[in-house]
Amino acid sequence: MKLLLTSGGVTNRSIHNALVDMLDKPIADSTALCIPTAMYGHPWVGPGVKVWEFITGKPGNPMVDLGWKSVGVLELTALPSIDKDRWVPLVQETDVLLVSGGDALYLCHWMRQSGLADLLPSLNAVYVGMSAGSMVMAPEIGEYFVGWTPPSGRDETLSMVDFSLFAHLDHEMLPGNTMAAAEKWAGGIKGPAYAIDDQTAIKVIDGEAEVISEGNWKQL
Template sequence: MKLLLTSAGVNNKSIHDALVDMLDKPIADSTALCIPTAMYGHPWVGPGVKTWEFISGKEENPMVNLGWKSVGVLELTALPSIDKDRWVPLVRETDVLLVAGGDALYLCHWMRQSGLADLLPSLRSVYVGMSAGSMVMAPNIGEFFVGWTPPNGGDKTLSLVDFAMFPHVDHEMLPYNTMAAAEKWAAGMQGPAYAIDDQTAIKVIDGAVEVVSEGHWKLFAQS
């Protein structure tokens, strides 16, 4: 499984080059499915205009508008109501999954309910997450990021990587997302934790982790 876990999309050359390398072919020859589901669970984004902007490639964070051969929509909340043979082959055949930000626990819930969570480890697709779309891969997200509350409570996510992520460090519109806040958050996590700004992504291929950055980031490694 190949993961490109971004804070704010494919928004600089280093992250773009990493994506192309992971695809092993040009973006123009690659098919994509975008997953907007996390947006519905977050009060700042969707449903509504922001969700449409993501799907249509009109938003400022490059994901859908990179020049793909084709782009489809995979809405996780719809999947439990349709037969798996309607959507599983589509997911297996696509080159990249583009997973929007929003609420990580809401996204995690619907990844599990839909069956996508079970499918992810076997996919050949490149998974590109943005913000919550990246955080959901971690074992948990920490109390700092809990918004939507899952039926069973808690902050556990998919555990498809062994580290947690604190995105949007020092973002001008998120005054609480400071490196000091990230350090305090990391102290409460059980394993390695990365704080990354919007010019940074984490590349994971078969468990090997590499930070791709034109900005700043920090790894908090638990002793």
């Protein structure tokens, strides 16, 4: 599948154009499923009103509120309790998966428990991640981003790309997310890594990564 890994969502024209190119058709003709699961695992986010805001595209959500033909909800924590034939065809037929931020390790756990992680490589859909929704595709997230602790006790994630991500670089609400902090974080990461701000995304097609940015980023 094609990956568009963002820090803050589809926040500018360059990222928007990259998404349309990956879809190979207008957003207005494309179906989407949003996945809010990561939000439940993060103490600053959910459960509660922010999950509702993500799902409904309010206020001005730069993922769901893009003018999709239709938007559905795929809640990963529910999937292990229902038959696969009730949700797998839905995922296989959708054009894009919109995966929220939150806690990357919580999201990783439920991607594996639900069976979605095994299904992802076979999909034709475009995967659009925001923050944790992007970081979960890496081999690891690094100790800096560990919040919810998985049963394994480790920071390993899905390894669907060969690099790790430091999201929300220089964000005004996250004063600790400086370039110096990103460089220190990268020192504990085994492979390549990128620090990206909310105006930056990384497009990955057939394993080839391309930075799309109207902001600040650095390969570490």
